[in-house]
Amino acid sequence: MFPTPTPHISAKPGDFGKTVLMPGDPLRSRFIAENFLENPVLVNNVRGVQGYTGTYKGVKVSVMASGMGMPAIGIYSHELFNGYGVENIIRVGSAGAIQEHIHLYDLVIAQGACTDSNFAAQFHLPGTFAPIASWELLKQAVKAAEENGAVYHVGNVNSSDVFYGDHALVPEGLDSLYGLKKMGVMALEMEAAALYMNAARYGKRALCICTISDHILTGEETTSQQRQNSFTTMMKVALDTAVAMENK
Template sequence: MKKAWYAGHCADDLGDSAILVGDPDRVERIGAMLTDPVFLPVKRGLKTVTGRWNGKKVSIAAFGMGAPIATILLHEFADLGIARFVRIGTAMFFPPATGGAFLVSEAAIGFDGTSPAYGVPNGETVAADPALAARLSEAATAAGETPYTGLYATYDAFYRDMFGIDAKGNDRADRMRRSMAQRGVLAVDMETSALLAAGQDLSLSVATLCYGTVDALSQEKLGAEALESGERQLFRIALDAITH
């Protein structure tokens, strides 16, 4: 029986679709919402749960941080037969989005090192699956939210390109944020462009839904209470969309 090299799972372990998350603790929290959850053995820190939502079998898997491992997980799951993926998490957002908004990827600009391996040159734009992106927006609206759909940008170096913690990082990140604002970018993260590029290359349906937690221009962060309540809503919206 074929098993994924890094994740260690076989096709029978997984659902018909998958939600990819960064934080492994989110797998526990989403798993608690599922019917008949089965937590799979953890290999290389990759935590996965499979259960049912709306009567459909779905897997939630954590990749940690960054495009390379997120794409490895997607590619392995695709090799085992999954063709529909939603990446969820938090993201830095730009106006007109506001803190606590739900941000749906229409496309993404890849400034990461993984996208070129899947046929999308650095700095080029790759589209999300339009039907899945539309379903995410519909699910968010049905949940009482006002989603924003638009362009993501993906970077590898968090403390240089996204959020500075020293003088050099602050200068570089400030330039990036001004440039992305001028290009009409909605959100910045570390995975979306690579996942969309891999999805395009492998003929998969892939889109991202993020919860806006950091204002890209002011660097103001969402409070802990809003983050907790928004995260649970994020889970529901993604589960509803991917099991539709």
Template sequence: MTFHIGAKPGEIAETVLLPGDPYRARWAAQTFLKDARLINEVRGMLGYTGTWQGHPVTIHGTGMGMSSLSIYVNELIRDYGAQTLIRIGSAGAMQPQVKVRDVVLAMSACTLTAPSNGIFKELNFAPTAHFGLLKAAWDAAERLGVPTHAGTIYSSQLFYDERPDLQEQLQRHGALCVEMEAAELYTLAARYGRRALAVLTISDHLLTEEALPADQRERSFGDMVEIALHAAFA
């Protein structure tokens, strides 16, 4: 057990999918895993372990934002031996060619600040995905016929961001979407020598203001979870 994860030794798989929302973790585990069992509920952050096509998989919530994700990913890696960590979450599109319900694979994640930034001091470290996972996810998306984009994303430290000038520059430089966790996940994976990827479903659009209704989000997120699972065990 750790401060934030109550799982016993051996209850967390080496492959971990990481939604921000603990209820999405429960939904994904019940939908995609066989014999899923609850292994953590400390502070209401739910984690489940089961199998997918015979492979052990844990699906564990991280909460919202890089600071919260950093807590869980550090403990999953250091205390439970997680080797492959794939974020499955929602994002807001920033480019006209990226549509609501599309999937985005984050090749790299830029950010203004993250919990790990202090380590690098004046260096602008560039957090990137594990190439093997990225390629496997792209191949899986093509096989499944899911509209998918790969490129740079923006990990914001704020949900209500009041920097329209920054949004304009990110769009100008091709950032596909905005979310709140991937940059720290990629940095921690690099630090510990683990594999990481962010597979994101577009739930809303910053240009068109289109958004998925709440009752449609879970149904639309199934493609993202399936891509992540195929990528993890390619």
């Protein structure tokens, strides 16, 4: 086990539940805690990365922000998996759609995560590695999405190391987006691949559920306030998944 407190988490052993929901935004972490958890307790606030633990439908559940990008979620997932005995991390974030049939506020449940990142190099693997979600988490999330009446899509996302990609500035930069689109990739985000790799490395489970906050090809988008406070269907699906996984 990694010694606790860790360099980036001040919580004590036992402060986190078996499952941690992980939004990128610390304010979304607080929103989930205040609006969905019973008796939430702040267990981490190092660097303003808020982590809370409470109960949901009688089950101990935690929520903690990851910040943006694969290096950040790589750090926090490593410390949660290895320092605090967390078994399941469910990323709850936003993503940009690149398929016409996917719309604002739809859910994308990432069965796999393509990436342009070099995150996997640390594992000294031959060839390439395919980061995939936990089947158990994926199965329970699809069930929860059905029960919550969500519009959802299951498939590949692309986890990118860049937000302001060159495609925004030059027409030929769009080639990479259309390449991903023709391969059926649903949406772009920035964390899932690293989370899935860490889960694979440490024998844990991970899943990424995102709400579509903007459409890369049409220009449709939500506001920052909407991204922080209105993605409640995704939150319910993730929390119901956490409850279903408590005894697995």
